[in-house]
Amino acid sequence: MTKKGRAIKISKRFEVSQRVKILRYEIRELVPLAKSIEKKGEKIFWLNIGDPLKYDFKTPEHILEALYYASRENYNYYSDSQGLLELREAIVKKEKRVNNIDLSPDDIIITAGVSEGINFLMASLLEKNRELLIPSPTYPLYKNFIRFYGGEPKYYRLIENNNRWSIDLSSIEEKINDRTLGIVIINPNNPTGALFSKEDILKVGEIAKEHDLIIISDEIYDRIIYDKSFYSTASLIKDVPIVGLNGFSKTYLVTGWRLGYVYFSNFENDKLKDAFLKLARNRLCVSTPFQKALADTINKSDKHIFEMVYKLKRRRDFALKMIEENEDIECALPEGAFYLFPRIKVKGDWKNDTEFCRKLLIEEKVVIVSGSGFYMYDQNHFRTVFLPTEDYIQEAFTRIFKFIKRHKKESSK
Ligand SMILES: Cc1ncc(COP(=O)(O)O)c(C=O)c1O
Structure with missing residues (x-):
């Protein structure tokens, strides 16, 4: 019309x-x-x-001010497709300080929210006859993009027992076959709010290692935790390739800024990262002043x-x-x-x-x-x-x- x-x-x-x-x-x-x-x-x-x-x-005042200064200081150009180096350096510090993960700026790619990270990751990994294990219940973007790129989502169960949700490890093992590429964990979890135990994560790591799989770990809620400690997958597992997904939407109260990041940990080569970067180059970059504002603030005050x-x-x-x-x-x-x-x-x-x-x-x-x-x-x-x-x-x-x-x-x- x-x-x-x-x-x-x-x-x-x-x-x-x-x-x-x-x-x-x-x-x-x-x-x-x-x-x-x-x-x-x-x-x-x-x-x-x-x-x-x-x-x-509300978005914290000091983050808003940093955005004003970033744009006044002319951070208004196309940044590197991988993301502003200052922000990748700040993320290295944050991931060490908060989650005890050792990264270098080169392991990180900045994305337009975790949503774009999921999209590019699935685009880089999937095609016909390739499968990824995702939880049921899951955050819907995983299923959507796996199928969008021709792959097949296979669901493993989260189970509700004694007032908490945990990973049904046997359901993961049952679903693995020679088309399986990896296992997606969302921790802390959406929609259940579960925080998975160190033991469960280590066991997922053992299964992944035994079957030669990668782990994709979505940790966007890593700082919104209440009663127990959060263990980041890459801080616990050193012998399985891990793609970490994280972002600023929730913890820095900037959902509309659309900024997130992906990191590659324990990968033997850069094949997957290079494929991801190709996609990133095709959208030029994500918003530069917003990146600069977060680079200047994410390690300043919690x-x-x-x-x-x-x-x-x-x-x-x-x-x-x-x-x-x-x-x-x-x-x-x-x-x-x-x-x-x-x-x-x-x-x-x-x-x-x-x-x-x-x-x-x-x-x-x-x-x-x-x-x-x-x-x-x-x-x-x-x-x-x-x-x-x-x-x-x-x-x-x-x-x-x-x-x-x-x-x-x-x-x-
Ligand atoms: C588990 C999970 N992953 C990713 C996202 C997307 O977040 P972003 O705003 O970084 O695109 C959300 C948003 O609700 C989420 O709950």
Whole structure:
């Protein structure tokens, strides 16, 4: 349609590619419906997107100032495709200081968010008859890009036991065959909030070594942790090639700046890194002033991170307490990130979890994401953020509980 709404007939040849048709991003799927309800004057409770800046978290002042100075100092040119050297040097320091990983600036490539890192990595690795093991539930971009480039995602299970999620190691071993290239770990995990134990990570390392696989470790929530210590994969495993993915969106409160990085650890040669760099060159570079601002600040002050984690922990505990007091749902303790992945214990008149979320939005005006949006192997989960204030959580959760109570089948307990 043109702007004036005049339809121009388009040849049938202009069909979009099959490749694109398979892409889905369920986290934002209910947004158009929610927006249309909002337009009619209803208040919507947004619990779907993992963006702290949409709530009461703000980019720290010193980072904003650094951006101003970066652009005043003429950091407005195309930077190196691999990323500004100053930022790669700062990341070397940060990864040593925070995660005890030894890197050199040359091991690192700056990307437009971890999202671009996942895209380029899958583009560099996959084609027909190649498989990657990814968790179920998973962050959807992994599945999307593996398939986009012709490969096959194979799911291993995360299991919920004794109030926590862990990696089902036997499910990893069952899925390995001669087409398998590697294992993806998301730690701290989205959507479950799990923080995987040192033992589990070491065991994944042993499996990878035995079968000659690489490990891809997404650690974007490495600094948003509550009760225990976080162990970065590359700090524990020295005898398996590891691709680390990390970024600034969440911990530096700059989701819209679109900056992340990938590092290559324990690789015998640069084949994969060179392929990745070829893709990076084709998009020239990522935004230079933003890179410079982060280069100047990521090792200066962590105060905002401590404040954010303190605030989030209180909100998590508040949300969990509400769930504990409700008989229809339960939730394992999230030890990192800012998500809850509750399990609905009762059966209801909804067909599946997708319909549950859609009906909830229509009736109670709350936006959450179904477990199947994360390729969860059952239909009983949903994901919500605990980023908003306690009042907001209280109102939204009360609506969710009311909805379940109204629609559950009494015989299902
Ligand atoms: C596990 C995980 N990886 C990657 C991303 C993408 O982050 P970015 O903003 O760096 O593209 C997200 C965003 O929610 C995520 O949860």
